[in-house]
Amino acid sequence: MGIRFDGVTVAYDGTVVLDALDLTVAPGEVMALLGPSGSGKTTALRAVAGFVRPASGRVFLGDRDVTDLPPHRRGIGMVVQSYALFPHLRVEDNVAFGLKARRVPRAEIRTRVAEALDLTGMAAHARRHPRELSGGQQQRVAIARALAVRPDVLLLDEPLSALDARLRSGMLTELARLHRELPDVTMLYVTHDQVEALTLADRIAVMDRARLQACGTPRELYRAPADAFTASFVGGANLLPVTVDGKGARFAGTHVELDTTAAAAGARATLCVRPHLVGVGDGPNRLTGTLAEIQWRGATHRLYVDVGGHQVMADVRELREPPGLGDAVTLHFAPEDAVLLPAGVGDE
């Protein structure tokens, strides 16, 4: 069962927190809603769950308009950042909660609880209370609880944000495995972490300031972002103001080659190139500047180079003899690694 937002607007006390969202999630698809806090992504999820009522627009689950349905009649599973396990219930009773609410026969409850706990690797902890579990284990129980009701749609609201980095990466693998084992479950995954979105999602909807900025596969958004916000939020990017000329563009007095079929000659535009696609030394599209800052990041060095008053970032393999601050540095990038974005956005 898919999810469809049809011009959904949500406002609190006159402040619009979600602005006319149009978005379709296909059945069985994992859609990540990615954006900074206050971008409206959680509000969109809450509109699907039924916890906020849109001021206008409709929400559909499959063909069913659920806009006016209370949460308990929507038939969804939900996992939240704080786990929200019921502290006085044992793990098995937490998982059985939704089944009891739906008046599933007792014998079936037992098998489905066991099934859900097996699926999340928590079968050995069925008799424990939530307080006796680690954060990662509690989140597994929360996922088991949501899956036990066999929802067509699973909503995940920053499910890994409360976990430390190592656990988070483990849980990401687990979630990917779960999705492979339950290919029919549609997942709406709210996160501010681009790694989670890139790893897990079939498609990513990038949100900013209550609006949908871009939507596409992780590869599309990464390789060819449609706007500066998407470029910088998904993966990080150099956004450089350029003027389009004959076979490329001029940046800080230097001619650079790139595909300019989308722009007219003489137009102002923004050149977007990922820092890890910028190399040090000679090559195509040479840029020369002075080193303003250098950071050692273990396997890589991040260089901040001042090129004609603009900062260009380059992530390069750890340098044996890194340049000193103020040294002249030559950078380069391949024409096919650069993308031209609409003008002005890079000045932000």
Added chain:
Amino acid sequence: MSEAVAAVRPRRGRPRGLPRPSTALLWALPPTALLAVVFLYPLALVVRQSVHPDTGGTSLQPYADVLASGAFREALWTTVWLALASTAGCLVLGFALALVIAFVPFPGARAVSRFVDVFLSFPSFLITLALVFVYGTAGLANGLWTDLTGAAEGPFRFLTTPWGVLLAEITYFTPFVMRPLLAAFSQLDTAQVEVAGSLGARAPMIVRRVILPEALPALAAGGSLVLVLCLNEFGIVLFTGAKDVTTLPMLVYGKAILESDYPGACVVAVVNVLISVGLYGLYRVVSRRAGA
């Protein structure tokens, strides 16, 4: 350097910052003495008086007399059932009202919550007096009835019966249950309520299986407080003017002030204290078992 090492080296004997045992005892002396003078000594006097009948000597005769009297047994029964019924009423009403204030968004919920705090500071007789103005023989409700129907008397006469006392006690003590409940509800993760809803639970199930279990310690705290306060309530019973409603505190007052039977009054007082302390002890045992 050597100073720093000396500072972190553990000293033998008593830990740093704590006074010597003898000094600690000295500190404990003033509050203990104060407690003994203002509380324990008068209590001892009451107990002493209860075993000194007017005929002289020391005897348990006052206890035999009082415990055998029908008036005492009736007062004991009235006190206990009124306290238990009031507590039950306060728990039910307080839980329902606190639920609405905490979970049903309505304009003015904060103001109502503040008013609960103010209500706690009102004296008990004030509420009773207000009820007398509304439901008393010459009160608002009866006045309206007589004006409308031309009858000589209104139908509202329950205020001077045990039901009037019950109503007044529930009205006055309900906020004592609501306060700890509202505090407990504010600690509850609202995501739990939302997740329960998304799992298919309707409001009654959410209240029963998610909210109530987490509110139990607060209910126990508020309920036991109300129970003890109701057992010892004097002002409300006096101000409703319910002549036939005699509770233990009223009996103490009657025996001491009206009958000048001090040993008898002290016996009733001792029984009243024992019931309060006993119930408090029971509450501690039960709440510890419940892990509250």
